[in-house]
Amino acid sequence: MAGNRRSIVITGASAGVGRAITLRLAGPDTALALLARDADALEDVAREVRARGGQALVLPCDVASGDAVAAAGRAATEAHGRIDVWINVAMAAVFGTVDQITPEEVRRVTEVTYLGFVNGTMAALRDMRTRERGTIVQIGSALAYRGIPLQSAYCGAKHAIRGFTASLRCELAAAGSGIAITELHLPAVNTPQFDWARTHRDSEPRPAGPVYQPEAIAEAVASAIDRPAREYWLGRQGPLLIMGNQVWPGLLDRLMAKSGIEGQSTEQPVKRDQPDNLFTPVPGLHRTRGRFGQEAAARVPTFDARLVRASAISAALIVAGMLGFALGAAFI
Template sequence: MHLKPLAAQIIVITGASSGIGLATARMAARAGAKLVLSSRNAEALEKIVGEIQAEGGSAISVVADVADEAAVRQIADAAIAGFGGFDTWVNNAGVSIYGRISEVPVAEQRRVFETNYWGVVHGSREAAEHLKTRGGGAIINVGSVLSDRSIPLQGAYSASKHAVKGFTDSLRMELEEEGAPISVTLIKPAAINTPYTKHARSYLPTHPTNPPPVYDPQVVAKAILRCAVTPRRDVFAGGFGKMFSLMETFMPRATDRYMEKTMFAQQHGEGPNEPTDHLDAPTTAEGEERGDYAGMVMKHSAYTAASLHPMAALAMGVGAVGIIASVLAGRRGSARRRQASTWSAIEDQEHANASVGVAARDLQASARADRLGINAEVEASPYEYVP
C-alpha cells in the first residue's frame, strides 16, 4: 500500500484546538501538509489557522462536534470543497471524567462515549467512504494505553478507549478483506502532558493529574505523522504504554493489585479541584498544546522511535522481556520499591533502545527524507523520531 509523502497530503484532524491534535497540526504544517482542522472551539481554531498561514502553511477550519454525525460529514465536505478531498483522517477528539464509577452520572458517562467512541465511528465512516473513491489513504484513530489496560477513577474513559480499539480492529479487517487501499492505525498514547486534566470533568477532591511517567505531546504527533506515510497496525506512543499492555497480558491480577495500591493516589494532584472541564462545551484552556504536569516530562520515547523501524523489532522484543522481568522482581518489595523498580526499568530500557533507534535512523535518514519529503527543519534531535 502506497501512502503519499506529507508534503503532498491533505490531512483532517479532529480535536485540533489543543493537546495532541494541535501538536500534530503544527508538525504536519511544518512538513508541508495542507490541513483541515476541526474542534468545537471557533476562536481557538481561527487562531491556529492564522498561525499556520502566517508561517506559509495552508489550513482551513471547521467547527464541529464529532458526536454529531451530520457535523462530521460537514468536515469531509469542507475538505472536498477547500482542497478537493483528503488523504489522511486523524480521529483525535476526546473527553474524559475523573471519579469512581458509582459517583459519575450515567448521562455524563454516555457523553464520554458520544465523543470518544461515536466520534471515531462517524469520522472513520466518512473517511473510508471518501478514501475508497480517492484511491486510498490512511485512517488514524487515537486510542490510548487504556485501550489495552483500564485504570481506576477513569472507568468511562477506559471503556470508551477499549471500544475504539475494538472498532478500529474490525474496520481494518473489513477494509482489508474487500481490498480497499486504506491503512487503519490505532495510536495508543501513554500519559501525555496536554491540557487533558484541565479539560476533564472531575469528581475528585483535588485537581486531577497524570500518573508518571508522562510524555510530551510531540511524541504522539511524530507517531501519528509516521503512520500517515507508512502503514502501521498500531503504535504505542511512549514506552511505558507498551509495558502496561504487557502487564495486562501476562499478569492481569497482579496488575490489578498494583494499580489498586498506586493509581488512586497518583491521579490526585495538588490544589483544589476547579470546574474548567469541556465535557459539554469548549473552555478557555483550548489553544494550549501542553498541560500543567509538575513532574518530569519525557521529551522523547526511544521505544516508540525504534518500534517504528523494522530493524529494531528484535531489540524491542528483548527489551519487553527485560521490562517484565524487572516488574516481576519489583513485586517482591514494598509498593514504593515496586514503583521505583518499574520506573528504573523503563528509564534503563528507553536509554538502551535509544542506540537502536539512532542506528536505524542514521542508516535510513537520507533515503527516508527523499522518499517522504520531510522538511529538514522538523528534525531537531538525534533521539527525536521524525516520520
C-alpha cells in the first residue's frame, strides 16, 4: 500500500520524457506504477527509482490495448491503494509524407498516441471517480495545434487528444468532480525517438525547432502536478506557433512548406536494416536522452496558456483602441 506516499502511474516510462518524469518524481514520498512494452527496460528504470527511495511497480503492457491498460490500472490501485496522479506519455511516430506512409502505420500511431491516452484516462477515472479526486496529466505537443510535414499521423493523434480531453473536462464539470486535468504541450525534445522511430525518408530525422532536454520537461511536469492549469505551453516557440496558427494558419502553411521538411532532416543517411519501435520494442535503446544533446537546452520556458491568451487579447484590444483613436482623430 502507498500509505502516505503519492501514488502515480506513468505510461511510456521506459524511455525519453516518460523515463525523465519517472526519475524526477522518484523518492521516498512516491509510489510509482510504470507502464511500457519492454519489461527489461522497465525493470531497469525501477531499479533507479528504488535506489532513490521510491516504490516502483512494473506493469509491462501495450497502451494500445484497453484491456491491458485497465488491468494495469487495477493492479496499481490494488498495490498502492489508490491512484493520485496518472500521466499519459506513451507515443509512437512514423516519418514520411502522406503518400509514403501506410494505413497500417497510421493506425498503429493512432492506437498508441491517441487511444493509449484514452485507455489511460479511462483507467485512471475508474479509480479517481470513486473519490472524485486525482490529477490526470496529458503530455501533448505544440503539434496538437499545428500540423507539420512528415508527421501527419502523430499530429493527427495529438489533435485528437485535445478534443477528447476537452469533452471530458465538460463532463467532470457537469458532475461537480474534483478531478483535475492538465495538458502540457511540448516543444522538440532530445529523446531516443529519433533513433528508433520508423522513417520513409532517405536521411535520419531530427527534432524540429529549438530542442530541450527531457529532464527540463520532467521539471515542468512535476510543477504542473502541484499546480494543475488547463494547459501549459512549453518552449520559446511553442506559444508563438500555437497563437500564430490561430491568427494566420495560411502563412504557417507556406513557412512549413518551405522549411518544415529540411528542418526535420539530418545529413546522415538512413540505415535501411535498422529496427524501429512502431510495432515492437527495440532492446538496448531505452534511455532518457537522444543524440542531440549538444544543442538541447537544460531549462524550458513554461507558460500558462490562459495568461498567454489573455495577454494576446489585451494587446489586440490596445492596438485596436489606438487605431480607432487615430482614425477618429483624423476625421475631427
